[in-house]
Amino acid sequence: MRLHVTHETRYDYTPPVETAQHLAHLRPLVTPSQRLVSHRLRITPEPAQRSESPDLYGNTRAFFALESTHDELVVTAESVVETSVPRLAPSVARELPWEAVRERFRYRKGFSFDAASDFGFPSPYVPLHDNFAAYARASFAPGRPTFDVAMDLTLRMHRDFLYDAESTEINTPAVEALAQRKGVCQDFAHIMIACFRTMGLPARYVSGYLLTQPPLGQPRLIGADASHAWVQVYLPGVVGPGDWADFDPTNGRQPGEDYVTLALGRDYSDVSPMRGVLHGGARHTLHVGVTVQPAEELLTASSQSQSQSQSSS
Template structure:
């Protein structure tokens, strides 16, 4: 599927911002399942300094600096992405075996997925997450089945409510509230998996704004979205990453666009920065993802 993505971010400041430095993760990923056909990033006012680099997780990021006074900042990312259906992960490995394979043993070969076992700024490891997740992880159950069940449980137990939480709401608080948005659902699922000793990473991206005829419109359209990728170890080889979307209770397919992956939201927030001035600000975000006819 060929998708056209437009992500517009606009800040209004009062009083004006004198200087600012920002870091943006707005360039979609490029890999085997998703190819970046084109990408452009427009910044107004024009930055005096701008550079692109790859972060520690392999995501493209753009740094830019503004040295002139401004009352508004507008950042528009336009991308064309070719997506493919996700390959099925058919492993029958019990979840306990998967956990044991990821434990540290002297002399064991390093697996990069181990980086996603540990607590991160937005995702603590805690007994409350283990207690919530354990009904989905009985002894001997395949990891793939257990992770899918956890996704379904979060979808059933939690209410999608935009005003219930904000970016800084701790995952433990979201667990108690049983309310939140896609970011909260992803953080809770990550915390459950990591607390059980299973590697999992945060995925930021987009959903197709208008679904195909006969398909239900997904929660999270017209905004950036977030879901989870759990690591399924292989038999003597590199394992697979299984993407799961607890907000919509489904495996992400070709109607999803991956923007970036990290430990949690703090690694891959679309735009963050430091400003001098602008004590009060308004944020406006608009995302549109539509099918594009190939030339």
């Protein structure tokens, strides 16, 4: 599937900002199930400095600096990606019980290091807490394979939690969202990751986008979508490295070709789309608009627009 993604972030500042430095994670990843066809990042006003570099987890981050006074900032990322259904590597030990996977990540002198270990520790938005273990245990039945554990937890969370955009904020602790059984995709991803880490297994945060379908007979609303977040759980190999499997507790399913992977990290703090340091601009308003649509839909709309323009002239 070829998807066209537009992600626009707009800040309006009062009073104006004098200088600013920003980091953005807005370039989709290249993965075995995703090819980046094109990417363009437009920034207004034009920055005095800009550059791109990989971060610790292989994501591309854009740095830019604004050195003149400005009362607004508009950052628009436009990407075209080709996606396919994610497939696990053939070497993955799919039937390995979760207890055996946990044992592989217990430290033992002389044992080889697995890079997935980095995602087994607590992080800023994902602490270890007994409440996560208490919720997780119903899915972590003795001897159950890790993949089946993750799928069961995904479905349970989809049933047990209410999506409510007004119930949490970016800094709401995951343990609080767990207690109230409601939140948004970011909260659900953090909770699921915390469940796995508290039980001794690695899991990581995925930011990205999901193709949504407009109501029957209605046009797709430009800018009406939002960023999405889900989880990857590590499945070790029979011998050697394993692979990461995707799970979306918000929608109770595994991501498919209708998902676009943007960035990977320990939690939201590693992959927030925009962050910055400002001098001035004590108050601001933020507007984010995301549109995900099949590329052929965009081409059809463009052709129709051109035809109408030619007819009018």
